[in-house]
Amino acid sequence: xxxxxxxIVLMLLLMGAASLRASDQTPSSEKSHISKETRxxxxxxxxxxxxxxxxxxxMGKQGLTLKDGVLSPxxxxxxxxxxxxxxxxxxxxxxxxxxxxxxxxxxxFEINGGPIRKQKWYQRIQVSGAGGQGVPIAPSxxxxxxxxxxxxxxxxHYVPDLTAPELKQLLRPVFDFDSKSPVEAYLETxxxxxxxxxxxxxxxxxxxxxxxxxxxxxxxxxxxxKDGDTEYEDWVYGEPPxxxxxxxxxxxxxxxxxxxxxxxxxxxxTEKEIDIAPKPTLAQASETQQRPANxxxxxxxxxxxxxxxxxxxxxxxxxxxxxxPQAPGGNGPD
Numbered sequence: 001x002x003x004x005x006x007x008i009v010l011m012l013l014l015m016g017a018a019s020l021r022a023s024d025q026t027p028s029s030e031k032s033h034i035s036k037e038t039r040x041x042x043x044x045x046x047x048x049x050x051x052x053x054x055x056x057x058x059m060g061k062q063g064l065t066l067k068d069g070v071l072s073p074x075x076x077x078x079x080x081x082x083x084x085x086x087x088x089x090x091x092x093x094x095x096x097x098x099x100x101x102x103x104x105x106x107x108x109f110e111i112n113g114g115p116i117r118k119q120k121w122y123q124r125i126q127v128s129g130a131g132g133q134g135v136p137i138a139p140s141x142x143x144x145x146x147x148x149x150x151x152x153x154x155x156x157h158y159v160p161d162l163t164a165p166e167l168k169q170l171l172r173p174v175f176d177f178d179s180k181s182p183v184e185a186y187l188e189t190x191x192x193x194x195x196x197x198x199x200x201x202x203x204x205x206x207x208x209x210x211x212x213x214x215x216x217x218x219x220x221x222x223x224x225x226k227d228g229d230t231e232y233e234d235w236v237y238g239e240p241p242x243x244x245x246x247x248x249x250x251x252x253x254x255x256x257x258x259x260x261x262x263x264x265x266x267x268x269x270t271e272k273e274i275d276i277a278p279k280p281t282l283a284q285a286s287e288t289q290q291r292p293a294n295x296x297x298x299x300x301x302x303x304x305x306x307x308x309x310x311x312x313x314x315x316x317x318x319x320x321x322x323x324x325p326q327a328p329g330g331n332g333p334d
Contacts, residue, residue: 031160038161039102045164046109049097052176052185053089053111060085061115063150064174071173088112088149092186092214097175098148105155109171112148186214193274203247206274207254212247219247 055071057064058081065072073081089095089111099110151174153167162170168177179185187195190211197204198215207215212235219235226232232255235247241262248256253276259267 034159034161043100046097047100051095052179053091053093053095054176054189055174056082056090057088057149058082058085059088059147065152065154066173067154088147091189092182102159105158107153107159108150110148110150114148114150183214203254203257204273205254205257205269206272206276208252208276
């Protein structure tokens with residue numbers, strides 16, 4: 001009888017241990033929904049917070065989306081948006097979180113006022129005149145374009161209960177809350193070789209203008225020249241009797257680094273040392289935007305522009321030029 005009771009007790013103990021292990025293995029992602037108190041705490045903690053930017057934000061109504069650590073749009077698509085609409089902020093810039101909105105499955109963060117121009121509270125105040133028509137006491141600046149942007153932090157199904165440190169970690173791909181300077185924030189966005197060169201104030205062939213500025217500062221002297229059809233710019237750092245560096249840039253890329261030593265030695269580097277993807281130009285960005293088939297035009301039916309190629313004209317031939325105008329009462333030119 002005692003042995004039977006002991007076996008039953010042992011079985012119950014094993015079942016309890018198994019249930020404890022199962023509860024320990026419950027996925028941490030299965031958190032409860034965000035509470036009202038947490039919502040208030042997060043808004044208070046992050047609104048008006050100054051952060052350093054870790055990725056470029058485009059201007060315009062299309063911001064960024066961050067989910068499971070993956071940022072979209074990204075790569076070439078993001079660069080095209082930057083070339084088309086211009087940058088709201090770039091890596092290393094300081095920005096202010098101007099608004100937070102916690103929605104069903106995401107947290108919406110606006111920076112530097114967001115992408116939509118908003119009226120100030122005093123611009124909505126009106127004073128009624130004799131005719132009964134309200135007159136605003138402070139006119140709004142309709143010409144002021146919004147220059148902010150936003151990022152949506154997206155979750156599965158709902159926003160879980162989070163602490164401020166956990167939320168900062170999730171936002172790390174876009175915001176840097178820990179850097180003490182723009183240089184520290186920018187260094188986290190470049191390859192290790194570039195990071196080491198910037199820290200040592202060195203310029204590598206293949207860097208872009210932004211990297212050179214972080215490595216050497218703004219150039220005291222710039223020289224613009226032309227070699228055949230190629231325009232270039234030399235950034236000059238230093239003056240004798242110190243070493244003098246000549247950084248040659250074609251477009252946005254360093255193609256030559258020349259150093260004149262104090263003892264007269266000249267060191268020239270032209271072989272590419274790092275490979276940075278070039279930024280698309282505005283012309284390249286516009287080429288990707290296809291013209292709608294029913295876009296408005298000033299052409300007459302069947303008319304082709306002088307710049308159109310022959311293969312685009314009806315029948316594959318260039319339309320004949322119109323006949324010269326006839327003189328009044330004449331039969332045309334002899």
